[in-house]
Each structure stands twice: as structure tokens, then as C-alpha cells.
Amino acid sequence: MGQEAEKALPAARGPLIYRQSVWTRLTHWVWTISLFFLLLSGLQIFNAHPALYIGMESGFDYDNAVLRIGAVNTAEGPRGRTTLLGRSFDTTGVLGMSGPAANPSFTAFPGALTIPSFRDLATGRVVHFFFGWVFVGTLFAWFLASLVNGHLRRDIVPRGTDLRALPGDFVDHARLRLHRGRRYGPLQKLSYFIVFFVLFPLIVLTGLTMSPGMDAAWPWLLDLFGGRQTARTIHFIVMLALVLFFLVHIAMTVLAGPLNLLRSMTTGWYRAGAATPAEPGDRP
Structure with a gap:
């Protein structure tokens, strides 16, 4: 009887915490839309010359x-x-x-993966450049807001304790033992740090390097990336890395509870695990 009563008890729930600020939520969805159009219009541009080179020129x-x-x-x-x-x-x-x-x-790349779906380099370039500048502007706004509200220091930049806990957190993710804590875990922090401070700057700077106008204004870009052709190749590789990150991100979202994470990125409120201690301002 005691075991049956214990099974009938509802599972313990952690507190409902305010985890994502309005700036984090807004920039997250703008990035999602921007990267979608950047990817598909970028493949349209690539189709105009479907080859990548290393060096200052091709011939x-x-x-x-x-x-x-x-x-x-x-x-x-x-x-x-x-x-x-x-x-x-x-x-x-x-x-x-x-x-x-x-x-x-x-x-x-097939038309199903390009914008437009038919060959139209001019439209592809217009779409790509428009959402490229939306992406850059959103990145600048996110950086300023995250610097002011502490999101950058608290949730993105890994600390010494995060790096020491990284192997154990990696093993937990490999075993699908996902923790729902108040803050991001070590692997999350490292992943977001690489995306925000390595991949995003690389994709923006290599994109600018492919522009003759930017090369005239900032000739050091050509020296930094070893020429326009090498910059184009790096741009493509970073795009693949971002696609891989997106696929892993979606997989982890599904495994960790998509409704909970979707609520977090729409309302800001996130249901933490039962082991998470409640703090003032949390909801039951």
C-alpha cells in the first residue's frame, strides 16, 4: 500500500525561474530568421561558381x-x-x-535549398546582404545588452570552474543525462562562447573580405585571411559549422524538453529541475 501511494505522488517539480531576458529572446529569434535566409541565399550565390579555393587568386x-x-x-x-x-x-x-x-x-545545391529556388544570383545577393546587415546589427545590440545586464559574464564566458567541470558535463551529455539548472552548464557556455566569439566574427569578417569596397576601405582584411578566395572558403566552412551547431542545438532542445525551452525563449520563464533551490522572484 505504501509503495502504491508513493507511485501515485506527482513528480517533484523545480521552481519556475526567469532565465532569458527580453534582449536575449528578441535577438535569438531575429538570428534564427536571419541565419535561415543567409544560408539559403548563400547557397544560391555559391551555385553561381560552385568551387572553393585557397590562395590570393584562382585561374x-x-x-x-x-x-x-x-x-x-x-x-x-x-x-x-x-x-x-x-x-x-x-x-x-x-x-x-x-x-x-x-x-x-x-x-x-538543389533548388529546394536555395533562395530563390531557381537560378537568380541578383536576388540571392540582395537577400543575402539585407539579412547580413540585420544579423550584424542584432549581434551588436545583443553584445551591448548582454554586457550591461550581465548575461555575457554570467552565462557565456566560461570560468575556471566551468572548464574543470567540462569533462564530466560532456560525459553527462553523451549519456543523455541533461541537467536543468538555473544557469547554463559548462558545455553550453563553451559552445555559445565559440559561436559568439569565434564563428560569428569569422563569418562576418570573411563576408566583408569578399566585398571589393570593404577591401578598399580595410585592406588588412585581405592580409588577415590570405586573400579573397581563402576568405570565401573559410566563410563556407564556418557556415557548415553553424549548421552543425544548429542541428545539435535542436537535438538537445528536443531531448531536454522542447516545450520548456520554447517557453523560456518566448516568455523568459524556465522550469528548472527539482534539485534547483528556489530563490526570491521564482514562481512555484
Whole structure:
């Protein structure tokens, strides 16, 4: 009887804490929209010349490409081919050649992944540049607000205790033992720190380096990244890193409780774990 009564008791719930400020929530959703349009319009721009190089220039007399996506004619007909660091792979149906066999599309990335969905470099560039500046402006606003309200110091920059606890937190995440504490865990802090202070600055600066106007105003950008072609390659690699971060971020959100985290990013209120002690201002 005692065991049955114990099973009937509701699970203990932690306090409802105010975890995300209005600035964090607003910039989070603006970034989500901006990065979506930046990714798809960026792939449209890439399709105009689907190759990446290392060096100050590219030319016909030599081939310094590290990535090339296209289509080739074979004995079986046209096939999509991706060449990475000198090694070629058949990517028919995904990259280089996609769509129905009767009317295939010979583009690096299929139209379903580009904005616009058809070849239109001019529109792709307009969309990309517009949301690029929205992204930069939002990043500047987030940095100032986070500096003032303490979010940067409290939740983003890892401390010595966070670094020491990082191996254990990594093991917990690998075992899907996710903690719902008042603050971000060590792995969360390190991940966000890398995104905000490494990936975001890199994607902005390499994007600016590809602009002839910015190169004229800031010629040191070309020296910093080893030329416009190398900057374009770094820009592409950082884009892939951000996509990977986004996929892991979504997976962790689903595993940690999507409704709770969605509430946190819309209202600011987050349901902490049962072991989290309540503080003044928390809700039951």
C-alpha cells in the first residue's frame, strides 16, 4: 500500500525561474530568421561558381580548388560529382545533379535549398546582404545588452570552474543525462562562447573580405585571411559549422524538453529541475 501511494505522488517539480531576458529572446529569434535566409541565399550565390579555393587568386592555368561541385558526362550519362581535396565522389541526386531523371537540375545545391529556388544570383545577393546587415546589427545590440545586464559574464564566458567541470558535463551529455539548472552548464557556455566569439566574427569578417569596397576601405582584411578566395572558403566552412551547431542545438532542445525551452525563449520563464533551490522572484 505504501509503495502504491508513493507511485501515485506527482513528480517533484523545480521552481519556475526567469532565465532569458527580453534582449536575449528578441535577438535569438531575429538570428534564427536571419541565419535561415543567409544560408539559403548563400547557397544560391555559391551555385553561381560552385568551387572553393585557397590562395590570393584562382585561374585557368592551375587548379588550387579544395572543393568543386558539378556534373560530368559518363558512359551512363550525366552524373553529379563532388571533388574534395582531390578526391571525387558521385553525389548524383544530392549535389551537382538532382531532381527528376527526365528533367534534372544541374546545380551544385538543389533548388529546394536555395533562395530563390531557381537560378537568380541578383536576388540571392540582395537577400543575402539585407539579412547580413540585420544579423550584424542584432549581434551588436545583443553584445551591448548582454554586457550591461550581465548575461555575457554570467552565462557565456566560461570560468575556471566551468572548464574543470567540462569533462564530466560532456560525459553527462553523451549519456543523455541533461541537467536543468538555473544557469547554463559548462558545455553550453563553451559552445555559445565559440559561436559568439569565434564563428560569428569569422563569418562576418570573411563576408566583408569578399566585398571589393570593404577591401578598399580595410585592406588588412585581405592580409588577415590570405586573400579573397581563402576568405570565401573559410566563410563556407564556418557556415557548415553553424549548421552543425544548429542541428545539435535542436537535438538537445528536443531531448531536454522542447516545450520548456520554447517557453523560456518566448516568455523568459524556465522550469528548472527539482534539485534547483528556489530563490526570491521564482514562481512555484
